[in-house]
Amino acid sequence: MGLKGTDAAREAGDIVLTDDNFATIAQAVTIGRTVYDNTVKSLLFMLPTQLAEAGVVLLAILFGWVLPVTAPQILWINMVTTVTLSLALAFELTERSAMLHPPRPYGQGLITGSVLRRILLVGISATIVTFAVFLWYLQIDQDVDYARTVAVNTVVMIEALYLLNCRFFDQSIFHADMLKGAMPVMVSIALVMIGQLLFTYLPISQRIFMVTDISLLDWLVVFAAASVVLVLVEIEKYFAKKNYRGIK
Numbered sequence: 001m002g003l004k005g006t007d008a009a010r011e012a013g014d015i016v017l018t019d020d021n022f023a024t025i026a027q028a029v030t031i032g033r034t035v036y037d038n039t040v041k042s043l044l045f046m047l048p049t050q051l052a053e054a055g056v057v058l059l060a061i062l063f064g065w066v067l068p069v070t071a072p073q074i075l076w077i078n079m080v081t082t083v084t085l086s087l088a089l090a091f092e093l094t095e096r097s098a099m100l101h102p103p104r105p106y107g108q109g110l111i112t113g114s115v116l117r118r119i120l121l122v123g124i125s126a127t128i129v130t131f132a133v134f135l136w137y138l139q140i141d142q143d144v145d146y147a148r149t150v151a152v153n154t155v156v157m158i159e160a161l162y163l164l165n166c167r168f169f170d171q172s173i174f175h176a177d178m179l180k181g182a183m184p185v186m187v188s189i190a191l192v193m194i195g196q197l198l199f200t201y202l203p204i205s206q207r208i209f210m211v212t213d214i215s216l217l218d219w220l221v222v223f224a225a226a227s228v229v230l231v232l233v234e235i236e237k238y239f240a241k242k243n244y245r246g247i248k
């Protein structure tokens with residue numbers, strides 16, 4: 001105890017309670033788990049999205065195809081998502097199940113097997129979806145710049161929707177808790193969408209990034225393609241929770 005304990009006890013103790021209240025220990029553990037969980041959520045968001053961006057380029061190089069996204073476009077994606085989507089998860093509230101999990105094994109790293117499983121699922125599926133959209137637009141006789149514009153917006157939309165998945169480890173995005181503390185995420189997604197509209201339709205942006213106007217139907221294709229990744233993660237969450245494995 002910090003107030004009633006002796007000086008010798010305070011010096012020898014591993015934990016000193018400055019308010020002499022044992023409930024403070026539980027509160028500290030809750031805060032610690034929240035910080036840890038939000039760190040893992042940030043990794044769950046950043047690593048697979050970066051893997052998808054690299055995967056799209058590597059796949060094109062391996063098969064000798066036209067690049068679905070150019071270097072300046074990738075730079076734009078990283079810039080717009082880093083200052084918006086990547087920061088939103090730092091403000092996530094404590095999950096309801098945070099204190100129901102047993103303590104983590106000593107020495108356990110941030111990247112566990114279940115975390116790696118989801119990183120690969122999202123990274124590979126996002127790569128395939130983006131490439132499929134790009135090739136489909138080339139097949140319907142659209143020029144490369146048009147197909148790339150749709151591909152870039154598909155990547156960003158995938159990341160925006162996947163951010164919703166990352167808010168909870170095993171809980172569905174359709175749960176009522178999704179509305180709690182959602183403001184930072186919603187604001188970041190709104191800012192990204194505004195940025196993408198400027199990126200797509202602003203004349204100076206079109207000249208710099210070699211993009212072009214796309215139609216409302218194209219935006220529906222972008223949303224539908226991005227939803228594929230969201231649904232795959234929801235399915236993975238369902239079976240992970242059913243098998244009592246989860247993401248921890």
